Amino acid sequence: MVSRSRLSRLIDAPPHRRCFGALAILEVALVVLALASTPLAPAALAPAGLAWIGGVAGWTLVEYLLHRFAFHLPRAHPLSRLGARQHLDHHDAPDRPPITKPLHLTLPAIGVASTAAWLVGPIALAVVSGLVGGYLAYELLHVAAHVLPEDHPFPALQRGHLAHHRDARAWFGITSPVWDHVMGTAGPPPCHRPRR
Ligand SMILES: [Zn+2]
Ligand SMILES: [Zn+2]
Structure with a gap:
């Protein structure tokens, strides 16, 4: 069971609250906007629903590519301000907030x-609403990987990310391990411990 104190640690840090809150509001607004501009008939709603699912699935690839090729750029690289420096800081101190990406980088892109x-x-x-939904899942699962014990419903995802913190050449996916298997960065099977 996930204890109440563990759960509160998940959202307690103000940057995490702001990130989860902003992304949840944006996701609801985008879904409402998409529905409002779609005729309320099954023939029109079904493609919109499939497009949302496609966006969520597409996010897993976007996340993999960003993490592998943008967030692990050297600090001296001219593009390292676009997420890499914050991510490398996170690798230096994995449990120290903010674990979520800075809103001043993500909100303009969204x-x-x-x-x-x-x-x-x-x-x-x-x-796009599916992509934002996938991104919200990414932020939630990333923070969860660092603050929750391993007796929750998604231990495999958590172990994969903690394995990435031990060897940053493998396990770039956080919401899904699929692209690590496809791209050859799956590495050795992630184990239980240590928690970093
Ligand atoms: Zn992490
Ligand atoms: Zn990383």
């Missing part, structure tokens, strides 16, 4: 993607 999708149409909006 704003640009949402505006472009709104201009394209409801299916594109449904895809």
